[in-house]
Amino acid sequence: MSLNSALNAAVSGLKAQSAALAAVSENIANASTTAYKTREISFQSLVTNKNIASSTNQVGGVVTYKTSQAMTEQGSIEITGVTENIAIEGQGFFVVTDDVSNQPSGYTYTRNGNFSTNEDGLLINDENMILLGQATDENGVVTAANKNDLNSLEPIDVNSIGGTAEETTTVNFDMNLPADANIADTFTTAFELFDELGVSHTIEVVWTKTAVNTWTADYSDPYQTADGATSPASATIDVDTGTAGVQSQLTYVFNGDGSLNTINGVAAAAFDIDVTGFATSLNPTGANDLTFSMNMGTQNNYDGLTQFSSDEDTPDISDLTIEQDGVRYGQLSGVEIDDEGIVTAVFDNGVRNAIYQIPIATFSNPQGLTNIQGTVYDENERAGNLILGLPGEGNAGTIQPTALEQSTTDTSTEFNKMIISQQAYSSAAQVLSTVDEMFDSLLSAVR
Structure with missing residues (x-):
């Protein structure tokens, strides 16, 4: 090996070990970075001269290096308890973008699931990448015709x-x-219901005993029951029991054993009530008429209304339980993501509706992805084919809710x-110093 070859080898060694130290520095700096993949340096000797004709090979080599990341290495999963945090256990990436318009050229990929909702209602991670998903109906069924197409994705916008x-x-x-009530005694009950706008209305029922085992019930809506919501005098209640005409009064007849017999002369069963004339501040033209089914029990049974003695000095209604399935108007209070990638909007009235599903992108060669920043990657030919699928399908990993993937460092x-690397760098520097001295000796000999 000539002095020049030795000099080149020493310089290449310094460069290679500098790169190795840079990789170590980057890895240590990202030891706490969500979903960071450790950067590795691999070295290779490059032969620069070989005299094949000679029985003695004269070889001068330099070292080359290349960097890579352990893309398939799984980081440990840590539970955070944050409903917008998600981690992938297994292969795959979240599809993200830095462009809210979501142009096709803007698709990038990350495993960093440290998402939160920004002021615009978008789910973004700590690298300001916007999470993409597929819109669903309220039951979590994706509405896109082709769920495997990137064009089916859109920014997850909870403000929508x-x-x-x-x-x-x-x-x-x-x-x-x-x-044991007297004839003409009256009692009042009331129950709450909600119109299509979620405005509360109170229906009052006045019960009057008109004969032995016979009662009438008058239905009305006399109250202003919510802020800005009025039930005006023009509001009417029509009770439809299957008989001709409409009315707001029903007659209930009981059997001697206390079970319900008939309602308006018809075998006791569920009947419909129509309430008209609602007006609310949420809708200047008023909510649509409200029709609901009233279930007061079945004929000759004790599964609704009954008539038994109260055994009290002052008889009164007892065992009152009224349940209805309406819900008041509610504002969005947060989002949750489950292990199927379903993004659910949670409202402060208890309603929960699915709004998006998060797919997972996989590549045949994830090592070939291009690292464009932090934990964000871009696809290229070396990465192979992209497959967009649901969590747990095919080679796609599963989603761990309220969790984050830790750095693999x-x-x-x-x-x-x-x-x-420090020792190797020092050795290469010593070689460089020695070669320099040898050059000085050679120059001195020539002089």
Whole structure:
């Protein structure tokens, strides 16, 4: 090996070990970075001269290096308890973008699931990458025709989901009327229901004993029951029991054993009530008419209204339980993500609706991805085919909710690498110094 070859080899060694130290430094700095993949340096000797014709090979070599990341190495999963945090256990990446318009060229990929909702309602991670998903109906069924197409993705925007309410459709009535009440005695009950806008209305029922085992019930809506919501005098209640005409009064007849017999002369069963004339501040033109089914029990049974003696000095209604399925108007209070990648909007009235599903992108050669920043990667030919699928399908990993994937960096291993690189760097520097002295000796001999 000539002095020039020795000089080149020493310089290449310095460069290679400098790169190794840089990788160690980066790894240690990212030991706490979510989903960071350890950067590795691999070295290779490059032969620069070999005299094949000679029986003695004269070889001068330099060292080359290349960097890579352990893309398939799984980081440990740590539970955070944050509902917007998600981790992938297994292969795959979240699809993200830094462009809210989500142009096709803007698709990038990350395993960093440290997401939160920003002021615009978008789910972004700590690298300001916007999470993409597929819109669903309220039951979590993806609405896109082709779920495997990147064009089916859109930024997950929780602000696109307004407040929600659920109109009352069914009211279940369990109650005992006092058999020992006097004729003409009256009792009042009331129950709450909600119109399509989620505005609360109170229906008042006045019970009057008109004969032995016979009662009438008058239904009305006399109250202003919510801020800005009025039930005006023009509001009417129509009770449809299957008989001709509409009315707001029903007649209940009981058997001698206390079970319910008939309602308006018809075998006791569920019947519909129509309430018209609602007006609310949420809708200047008023909510639509409300129709709900009133279930007060079945004929000759004790599964709704009953009539037994109260055994009290002052008889009164007892065992009153009224349940209805409507829900008041509610504002969005947060989002949750489950292990199927379903993003659920949670409202302060208890309603929960699915709004998006998060797919997972996998590549045939994830080692070929291009690292463009931090934990964000771009696809290229070396990465192979991209497959977009649901969590747990095919080679796609599963989603761990309320959790984050930790860095794959092992600091003890990195410090060991640092010592080795430092020693190798010092040795290469010593070679460089020795070659310099040999050059000086050669020049002195020539002079």
